[in-house]
Structures are given as C-alpha cells and as structure tokens.
Amino acid sequence: MAAAIEARSDVKGWCPGVLRPMQSGDGLIVRVRPRTGVFSLDEARALADLAERLGNGHIDLTRRANLQIRGLEEEALAELQAELGRLGLVDSDAETEAVRNVMVAPLAGVGSDVRRIAIAVEALLAGDRRLLDLPTKFGLSIDDGGPVSIAGERADICLRAVGKNFAVGLDTREGTRWLGACAPDAAVTVVSTVMHAFLDCAPHRRLRDLAGVDQARVQAAVSPLLSKLPSFETTGGRVLGLVQGGAGIAAPFGRLEAIQLHRLADLAATAGARELRLSPWRTLYMAVRDDAAGRALLDGAETIGLIVRDDDPILRIEACPGAPDCTSSSVDARGDARRMARLASAKGFTGSIHVSGCAKGCARSAPSDLVLVGNAGRYQVIRHATTRGPVERLVDADDLESIFSEAFCG
Ligand code: SF4
Numbered sequence: 001m002a003a004a005i006e007a008r009s010d011v012k013g014w015c016p017g018v019l020r021p022m023q024s025g026d027g028l029i030v031r032v033r034p035r036t037g038v039f040s041l042d043e044a045r046a047l048a049d050l051a052e053r054l055g056n057g058h059i060d061l062t063r064r065a066n067l068q069i070r071g072l073e074e075e076a077l078a079e080l081q082a083e084l085g086r087l088g089l090v091d092s093d094a095e096t097e098a099v100r101n102v103m104v105a106p107l108a109g110v111g112s113d114v115r116r117i118a119i120a121v122e123a124l125l126a127g128d129r130r131l132l133d134l135p136t137k138f139g140l141s142i143d144d145g146g147p148v149s150i151a152g153e154r155a156d157i158c159l160r161a162v163g164k165n166f167a168v169g170l171d172t173r174e175g176t177r178w179l180g181a182c183a184p185d186a187a188v189t190v191v192s193t194v195m196h197a198f199l200d201c202a203p204h205r206r207l208r209d210l211a212g213v214d215q216a217r218v219q220a221a222v223s224p225l226l227s228k229l230p231s232f233e234t235t236g237g238r239v240l241g242l243v244q245g246g247a248g249i250a251a252p253f254g255r256l257e258a259i260q261l262h263r264l265a266d267l268a269a270t271a272g273a274r275e276l277r278l279s280p281w282r283t284l285y286m287a288v289r290d291d292a293a294g295r296a297l298l299d300g301a302e303t304i305g306l307i308v309r310d311d312d313p314i315l316r317i318e319a320c321p322g323a324p325d326c327t328s329s330s331v332d333a334r335g336d337a338r339r340m341a342r343l344a345s346a347k348g349f350t351g352s353i354h355v356s357g358c359a360k361g362c363a364r365s366a367p368s369d370l371v372l373v374g375n376a377g378r379y380q381v382i383r384h385a386t387t388r389g390p391v392e393r394l395v396d397a398d399d400l401e402s403i404f405s406e407a408f409c410g
Helices: 041-054 074-086 094-099 113-127 129-133 184-200 212-225 258-270 291-303 333-347 397-404
Strands: 022-024 027-032 038-040 058-061 067-072 102-104 140-143 157-162 165-172 175-182 241-243 246-250 255-257 275-278 283-287 317-319 353-356 368-375 378-385 393-396
Touching: 027 074, 038 041, 041 058, 041 067, 041 074, 041 258, 041 275, 058 258, 067 074, 094 113, 094 129, 102 113, 113 129, 113 140, 113 157, 113 184, 129 184, 157 175, 157 184, 165 184, 165 212, 175 184, 175 212, 184 212, 241 291, 246 291, 255 258, 258 275, 258 291, 317 333, 333 353, 333 368, 333 397, 368 397, 378 397, 393 397
Parallel strands: 102 140, 140 157, 317 353, 353 368
Antiparallel strands: 022 027, 027 067, 038 275, 058 067, 058 255, 157 165, 165 175, 241 246, 246 283, 275 283, 368 378, 378 393
C-alpha cells in the first residue's frame, strides 16, 4: 500500500481521491469512492471518526455519489490513507481509483442484478489496464428503474433495468441516447466494448464530446451486442422521506459534520439498516426494517439538522463551499445561501437558486432561475442561466434582500 500512495496535493483541477488529494482553502480534500455506491454503517462511523480526528470534521457528499473528507494537513495524509486501506476503501493505485466512477441506484437490493453488475464493472476497471487511459471524469450509472431512479442523471454510459434486461444509453451532446438492450450477464461486455471504442477515438474528455465518425464508430462497436429496446420512461429522481422500504435523507448543500454522520449511522442501525447508500443528489438512502422504523429514523435525522422533506426550501438552492474553504471565493457562499433560502421563502420566490463562490460553478453546471456569483466580495446577479450567463447587476452580500424586489422578480 505505502509504495502505491501518491500525494498530488500540488495539482489543482483533478478530481481528488484518497491517493491523489486536492488542495483547498481549508486543507487537503480526500474523496472516498464507495464500492458499488454503499458504505457499511461501520465504514460510515469510521469515516466520521477519521474526518473528526484527522480532518476538520467537514464531510461533503458529492454530485457523483462520493464522500469527501476535508481539512487535512499534509502530515495527517499517510495515516488517513492507511486507515482507509484497512477499511478496504483504497484502490491499488491512483490511476485505478481515478477511473472508478460508478453510480448505482441507491435502493438497488443487495444481490440484485444492479449490484452484481456494479461489482463486475468495478472489477473490470481494476483489471483492464488499458481502461486506466479513460479520462478521470468518465463515468457510468447503473439503475434499477425504481422510484429513486438515477437514469435521468448524466453519465457517459447508462445501464437501466427494463424488465429482465438493461437498456444501454450513451451520452451525447443532446443527452442520453438509448441504443438497445442487453441481458444482465452481457452488461460488462457492453460496457467494456464502449470504453475501448471510446479510447480508439481521438482523445476526448467525455463521450458526449464525440461527434461524426468517432460517435458512429462507438455506436457501431456496441450495436451488434444489443437487442431491440422496449419502450420505457425515464422517471424517478431524488425522493426524501419514506420510499419503497427505505428512507431518503439529504444534507444541506451536501455538507455533513462528522458528528452528524456518526449519529446518522447509529439511527440507521436502530432502524434496521446495514448500509448508507449514496446518490448523485447528495442524499443518503437507507433500507429500513419497516415504515415505523423509517419514520423514527427520519425524526432523528431531522433533529440533527438533516433534511427529510422534499419541500424544504434549502433543496431549491445549490451552493458550493465558497470562502473560507475554497481559495477561489471571496464570499461565504453557503452562509449566504442559507439567508437566500429564508428570503426566498419569505418573498414567495419558488424558482431554483444557485449561489457560487466564483464563476467556475462547481455546485451546478445546469442553468438556474437565479444565480449569484461571488466577485470581489460582492455578488453578480444572473437570471435563467449558468454562472457564465450575462450579469444583470452587482449586489453586496449584506443586501441580498434587494434581489427580491418586485421589479427584479417580475
Ligand atoms: S465554484 Fe469557485 S468558489 Fe465555489 S468551490 Fe468551485 S472553485 Fe471554489
């Protein structure tokens, strides 16, 4: 393990990992990728303890269904890596870790086709050395087609259960293009074929960047492996509260404190859960014993500051950490986002809001109804666009209420 450990804290722009952390304003960020999308409750407690003891206690849930420990000093990194290695959460090398980007439907059962395929795909990524050439943002989603479906989330390769088979979708500039279906036992061959065909093309960062001959080449490689696709609807998405034998619980802006994660694991155990399952909505799911146990879990989660209702106004707001966690920011994006949530509720503003510490827009790449972008201690106000949209005006951080003036909202 020690020989394989590589600290790249000097490099910005990487997706951080355990073996390749990223420097941020509050220290090193270490991203821990759960295996097949789940942490056991013991793993969750251990992660909380490590975040408290070696980091600054802040834990982020990411939009790619991973968990980040923040605020590490360089001197604490080796110990963290060793502890995570003992938990089996470290890959053999940084390159293998970087390509293990597999999102799994959070309520897919243990032993289900979805979980079996996820295990096999992770083994494929660890065993096929050519796949280490995949771009680090190249990712896969495996969905069960249930009420908490992740099939609507963008991934380079999407597998989605349809009856006894899996629909196969590839990302394009226009969104997922569903090409056909395959049996569960053929899914890994399909995934491998797409990945190799992508690598045979000129280098690109994502599958959706391919066009023309390259795009046709990838589709031609995989199409012979696929059968006709029955019609299906891509529904689902984030659901909080009780849902199909489970409970969905969100963290405000995806931020958990170590003590919250520890207590959530204890509450989940009492409710009969064995795992915390991560999702791309920065929401955790737990399979519970029954509805009564689920309700008790939700009540407990609410008392420790987590979100258990779909109508919570915080959910309409995306916000990156901002200052002081991120050195690119001059504003306290999350603190101001909380104020924006209260103001939006009070003013009856029901649109989506994105508060970003800078124009990079880490928290959300899609447009929002109202966007605030930190700039030299103030906010640029943008509407119906991304952080790169046209700026309507500048407001001071202590004058956010003026954004909801009648003239502006109209
Ligand atoms: S959007 Fe800017 S300020 Fe926010 S986390 Fe990303 S780089 Fe940092």
